Amino acid sequence: AQKVTQAQTEISVVEKEDVTLDCVYETRDTTYYLFWYKQPPSGELVFLIRRNSFDEQNEISGRYSWNFQKSTSSFNFTITASQVVDSAVYFCALGNAGNMLTFGGGTRLMVKP
Amino acid sequence: DGGITQSPKYLFRKEGQNVTLSCEQNLNHDAMYWYRQDPGQGLRLIYYSQIVNDFQKGDIAEGYSVSREKKESFPLTVTSAQKNPTAFYLCASSLNSGLITDTQYFGPGTRLTVL
Numbered sequence: 001a002q003k004v005t006q007a008q009t010e011i012s013v014v015e016k017e018d019v020t021l022d023c024v025y026e027t028r029d030t031t032y033y034l035f036w037y038k039q040p041p042s043g044e045l046v047f048l049i050r051r052n053s054f055d056e057q058n059e060i061s062g063r064y065s066w067n068f069q070k071s072t073s074s075f076n077f078t079i080t081a082s083q084v085v086d087s088a089v090y091f092c093a094l095g096n097a098g099n100m101l102t103f104g105g106g107t108r109l110m111v112k113p
Numbered sequence: 114d115g116g117i118t119q120s121p122k123y124l125f126r127k128e129g130q131n132v133t134l135s136c137e138q139n140l141n142h143d144a145m146y147w148y149r150q151d152p153g154q155g156l157r158l159i160y161y162s163q164i165v166n167d168f169q170k171g172d173i174a175e176g177y178s179v180s181r182e183k184k185e186s187f188p189l190t191v192t193s194a195q196k197n198p199t200a201f202y203l204c205a206s207s208l209n210s211g212l213i214t215d216t217q218y219f220g221p222g223t224r225l226t227v228l
Contacts, residue, residue, distance in 0.1 A: 009153075033214040043201060045156075045219040091155060095214025099144055099163065099207060103155040 002027050004094050004104035012110045013082050021077040021107045023092030029053075033095035034068065034075045039106070040088045050095075051075065082111045115140045117220035119204050124225045126191070126198070134189045134223045136204035143209035145187035146217060149173060150201040159202075162187055163209050191225065199227045 003026040013019045025034065036048040049059065051068055059066045063080045079086055089108045093101045117138045126132045136145065144163045148156040158171030162181040176195025181187055187206075191198045203222045207215040 029213075031213055035216070037219075043203075043222040043224070045203065045205075047216055047218060050214075050216050097213055099209065099214055100158070100161070101156075101214065101217060105155045106153075 002094050002096050002102040004092055004102050006090075006092055006104035006107045008107045009105065010108045010110070012112065015084060015111055015113050016081050017111075018078060018080050019082050019109065019111075021079075021090050021092075021109065023075045023077065023104060025073050025075065025092070025094045027073075027094060027096065029096055035093040035095065035101065036066065036075075036077050037091045037093065038088045039091065045091065048077075079109075082109075084111050084113055087111045117204060117206055117218060119202075119220040119223050121223060122221065124223055126225065126227050128227055129193045131190055131192050132225065134191065134202055134204075134225070136187045136189065136220060138185055138187075138204075138206045138220075140206055140218065141184070142206035142218075143184070144207045144215070145181065146205040146207075147171075147177075147179065147187070147189045148203045148205065150203060150222075156203065159189065198225055200225060 005024045032053045034051045037045040039045050056068050065078045067076045089106045091106045092104045120135045146161045147159040150156050157173050159177050160179045162168035165184050168181050178190045201224050204220040205217040207217045
Protein backbone atom coordinates (compact mmCIF):
# COMPACT_ATOMS: atom_id res chain seq x y z
CA ALA A 1 0.00 0.00 0.00
CA GLN A 2 1.08 3.56 -0.68
CA LYS A 3 1.33 6.03 2.16
CA VAL A 4 2.59 9.58 2.56
CA THR A 5 3.15 11.12 5.98
CA GLN A 6 3.58 14.81 6.66
CA ALA A 7 4.10 14.80 10.40
CA GLN A 8 4.09 18.59 10.74
CA THR A 9 0.47 19.69 10.58
CA GLU A 10 1.25 23.34 11.18
CA ILE A 11 4.43 25.43 11.19
CA SER A 12 4.74 29.08 12.09
CA VAL A 13 7.82 31.13 11.26
CA VAL A 14 8.79 34.76 11.08
CA GLU A 15 9.57 36.26 7.70
CA LYS A 16 13.12 35.61 6.44
CA GLU A 17 13.50 32.44 8.48
CA ASP A 18 14.32 29.21 6.65
CA VAL A 19 11.79 26.41 7.03
CA THR A 20 11.81 22.73 6.10
CA LEU A 21 8.68 20.72 5.44
CA ASP A 22 9.07 17.00 5.99
CA CYS A 23 7.63 14.23 3.82
CA VAL A 24 8.07 10.50 4.40
CA TYR A 25 6.60 7.95 2.04
CA GLU A 26 6.01 4.21 1.88
CA THR A 27 5.83 2.15 -1.29
CA ARG A 28 6.81 -1.28 -2.52
CA ASP A 29 7.30 -0.03 -6.06
CA THR A 30 10.84 0.41 -7.31
CA THR A 31 9.79 3.07 -9.80
CA TYR A 32 7.68 5.94 -8.56
CA TYR A 33 7.33 9.71 -8.61
CA LEU A 34 7.16 12.26 -5.83
CA PHE A 35 5.45 15.63 -5.98
CA TRP A 36 5.02 18.80 -3.98
CA TYR A 37 2.00 21.07 -4.38
CA LYS A 38 1.16 24.40 -2.79
CA GLN A 39 -2.40 25.31 -1.82
CA PRO A 40 -2.78 29.04 -1.13
CA PRO A 41 -5.91 30.36 0.62
CA SER A 42 -7.69 30.58 -2.75
CA GLY A 43 -7.80 26.77 -2.77
CA GLU A 44 -6.24 25.80 -6.07
CA LEU A 45 -3.35 23.34 -5.88
CA VAL A 46 -0.24 24.67 -7.60
CA PHE A 47 2.32 22.18 -8.86
CA LEU A 48 5.84 22.83 -7.57
CA ILE A 49 8.03 19.85 -8.41
CA ARG A 50 8.04 16.27 -9.68
CA ARG A 51 10.90 13.88 -9.02
CA ASN A 52 11.32 10.26 -10.13
CA SER A 53 12.73 7.55 -7.91
CA PHE A 54 15.91 7.21 -9.92
CA ASP A 55 16.94 10.81 -9.57
CA GLU A 56 18.25 11.56 -6.10
CA GLN A 57 19.87 14.83 -7.03
CA ASN A 58 18.77 17.69 -4.89
CA GLU A 59 17.04 20.49 -6.74
CA ILE A 60 17.05 24.20 -6.16
CA SER A 61 14.64 26.67 -7.71
CA GLY A 62 15.07 30.17 -6.39
CA ARG A 63 14.26 30.12 -2.68
CA TYR A 64 12.91 26.55 -2.90
CA SER A 65 15.00 23.41 -2.59
CA TRP A 66 14.18 19.74 -2.33
CA ASN A 67 16.15 16.94 -0.68
CA PHE A 68 15.27 13.43 -1.87
CA GLN A 69 16.77 10.54 0.09
CA LYS A 70 15.70 7.03 -0.88
CA SER A 71 17.57 5.53 2.07
CA THR A 72 15.16 7.23 4.47
CA SER A 73 12.17 7.39 2.09
CA SER A 74 12.01 11.13 2.50
CA PHE A 75 11.45 14.04 0.15
CA ASN A 76 11.81 17.21 2.19
CA PHE A 77 11.12 20.74 1.00
CA THR A 78 13.01 23.80 2.23
CA ILE A 79 12.04 27.42 1.76
CA THR A 80 14.92 29.81 2.29
CA ALA A 81 14.27 33.33 3.55
CA SER A 82 10.53 32.75 3.84
CA GLN A 83 8.07 35.44 2.81
CA VAL A 84 4.48 36.14 3.79
CA VAL A 85 3.38 35.01 0.32
CA ASP A 86 4.71 31.54 1.13
CA SER A 87 1.88 31.10 3.64
CA ALA A 88 -0.15 28.15 2.36
CA VAL A 89 -0.81 24.48 2.84
CA TYR A 90 1.83 22.31 1.23
CA PHE A 91 1.12 18.76 0.09
CA CYS A 92 3.54 16.00 -0.69
CA ALA A 93 2.25 13.24 -2.99
CA LEU A 94 3.42 9.85 -4.22
CA GLY A 95 2.66 8.64 -7.73
CA ASN A 96 2.18 4.94 -8.32
CA ALA A 97 1.33 2.78 -11.29
CA GLY A 98 -1.76 3.79 -13.18
CA ASN A 99 -1.25 7.53 -12.91
CA MET A 100 -2.62 7.76 -9.37
CA LEU A 101 -1.48 10.10 -6.62
CA THR A 102 -1.51 9.41 -2.89
CA PHE A 103 -1.45 12.65 -0.91
CA GLY A 104 -0.12 13.38 2.53
CA GLY A 105 -2.28 15.24 5.00
CA GLY A 106 -0.58 18.55 4.27
CA THR A 107 1.46 21.04 6.30
CA ARG A 108 0.04 24.48 6.95
CA LEU A 109 2.81 27.07 6.83
CA MET A 110 2.21 30.48 8.35
CA VAL A 111 4.83 33.14 7.71
CA LYS A 112 4.42 36.16 9.95
CA PRO A 113 5.78 39.58 9.05
CA ASP B 114 -4.61 30.57 -21.83
CA GLY B 115 -4.65 26.81 -21.25
CA GLY B 116 -6.05 25.59 -18.00
CA ILE B 117 -8.76 23.93 -15.99
CA THR B 118 -11.99 25.67 -15.08
CA GLN B 119 -14.48 24.60 -12.46
CA SER B 120 -17.89 26.06 -11.90
CA PRO B 121 -19.49 27.24 -9.83
CA LYS B 122 -16.96 28.42 -7.24
CA TYR B 123 -19.53 28.16 -4.44
CA LEU B 124 -22.57 25.91 -4.46
CA PHE B 125 -25.34 25.49 -1.94
CA ARG B 126 -27.65 22.52 -1.97
CA LYS B 127 -30.60 21.40 0.05
CA GLU B 128 -30.55 17.93 1.52
CA GLY B 129 -31.96 15.34 -0.84
CA GLN B 130 -31.02 17.20 -4.01
CA ASN B 131 -28.59 16.07 -6.66
CA VAL B 132 -26.09 18.63 -7.87
CA THR B 133 -23.58 18.63 -10.73
CA LEU B 134 -20.14 20.22 -10.59
CA SER B 135 -18.54 21.25 -13.84
CA CYS B 136 -14.91 20.66 -14.85
CA GLU B 137 -13.49 21.69 -18.23
CA GLN B 138 -9.91 21.62 -19.49
CA ASN B 139 -8.29 22.90 -22.67
CA LEU B 140 -4.89 21.35 -22.07
CA ASN B 141 -5.62 18.43 -24.41
CA HIS B 142 -5.07 16.06 -21.50
CA ASP B 143 -6.43 12.53 -21.73
CA ALA B 144 -6.83 11.86 -18.00
CA MET B 145 -9.10 13.69 -15.58
CA TYR B 146 -9.72 13.29 -11.85
CA TRP B 147 -12.07 14.38 -9.07
CA TYR B 148 -10.89 14.80 -5.50
CA ARG B 149 -12.63 15.70 -2.29
CA GLN B 150 -10.96 17.76 0.43
CA ASP B 151 -12.40 18.14 3.92
CA PRO B 152 -11.21 20.89 6.30
CA GLY B 153 -7.68 20.25 7.50
CA GLN B 154 -7.41 17.08 5.47
CA GLY B 155 -5.58 15.85 2.42
CA LEU B 156 -7.16 14.98 -0.91
CA ARG B 157 -9.14 11.82 -1.51
CA LEU B 158 -9.85 10.46 -4.97
CA ILE B 159 -13.50 10.13 -5.97
CA TYR B 160 -13.38 9.12 -9.64
CA TYR B 161 -10.90 9.22 -12.47
CA SER B 162 -10.95 8.82 -16.22
CA GLN B 163 -7.94 7.92 -18.32
CA ILE B 164 -9.73 8.25 -21.65
CA VAL B 165 -13.02 9.39 -23.13
CA ASN B 166 -16.01 7.13 -22.42
CA ASP B 167 -14.19 5.32 -19.65
CA PHE B 168 -13.91 6.02 -15.92
CA GLN B 169 -13.12 4.19 -12.69
CA LYS B 170 -14.04 4.55 -9.06
CA GLY B 171 -11.53 6.00 -6.67
CA ASP B 172 -11.33 5.54 -2.92
CA ILE B 173 -14.61 7.28 -2.00
CA ALA B 174 -16.96 6.89 -5.00
CA GLU B 175 -20.12 6.05 -3.06
CA GLY B 176 -22.78 8.71 -3.55
CA TYR B 177 -21.09 10.23 -6.59
CA SER B 178 -21.38 9.70 -10.35
CA VAL B 179 -19.45 10.96 -13.37
CA SER B 180 -19.50 10.94 -17.15
CA ARG B 181 -16.78 11.44 -19.73
CA GLU B 182 -18.44 12.03 -23.10
CA LYS B 183 -15.91 14.60 -24.26
CA LYS B 184 -12.16 14.80 -23.77
CA GLU B 185 -12.33 18.27 -22.28
CA SER B 186 -15.19 17.71 -19.84
CA PHE B 187 -15.60 15.58 -16.72
CA PRO B 188 -18.69 16.58 -14.70
CA LEU B 189 -19.27 15.21 -11.21
CA THR B 190 -22.75 14.64 -9.80
CA VAL B 191 -23.16 14.56 -6.06
CA THR B 192 -26.26 12.51 -5.41
CA SER B 193 -28.61 12.48 -2.46
CA ALA B 194 -27.02 9.16 -1.49
CA GLN B 195 -23.83 10.96 -0.44
CA LYS B 196 -24.20 11.17 3.35
CA ASN B 197 -21.92 14.11 4.02
CA PRO B 198 -21.35 16.05 0.81
CA THR B 199 -20.22 19.38 2.30
CA ALA B 200 -16.60 19.69 1.17
CA PHE B 201 -14.20 21.32 -1.26
CA TYR B 202 -14.08 19.54 -4.62
CA LEU B 203 -11.05 19.71 -6.87
CA CYS B 204 -10.77 18.60 -10.46
CA ALA B 205 -7.44 17.75 -12.07
CA SER B 206 -6.12 16.61 -15.41
CA SER B 207 -2.94 15.06 -16.77
CA LEU B 208 -1.45 13.60 -19.88
CA ASN B 209 -1.70 9.86 -20.21
CA SER B 210 1.74 9.45 -21.67
CA GLY B 211 2.42 5.94 -20.45
CA LEU B 212 4.80 7.16 -17.78
CA ILE B 213 4.01 5.84 -14.36
CA THR B 214 2.73 9.15 -13.12
CA ASP B 215 2.16 12.26 -15.16
CA THR B 216 1.87 15.57 -13.37
CA GLN B 217 -1.67 16.44 -12.41
CA TYR B 218 -2.78 20.05 -12.81
CA PHE B 219 -5.66 21.32 -10.74
CA GLY B 220 -8.61 23.62 -11.21
CA PRO B 221 -9.65 26.32 -8.72
CA GLY B 222 -12.16 24.08 -6.92
CA THR B 223 -15.84 24.20 -6.00
CA ARG B 224 -16.93 24.59 -2.41
CA LEU B 225 -20.18 22.70 -1.85
CA THR B 226 -22.32 23.35 1.20
CA VAL B 227 -25.40 21.34 2.04
CA LEU B 228 -28.00 23.34 3.95
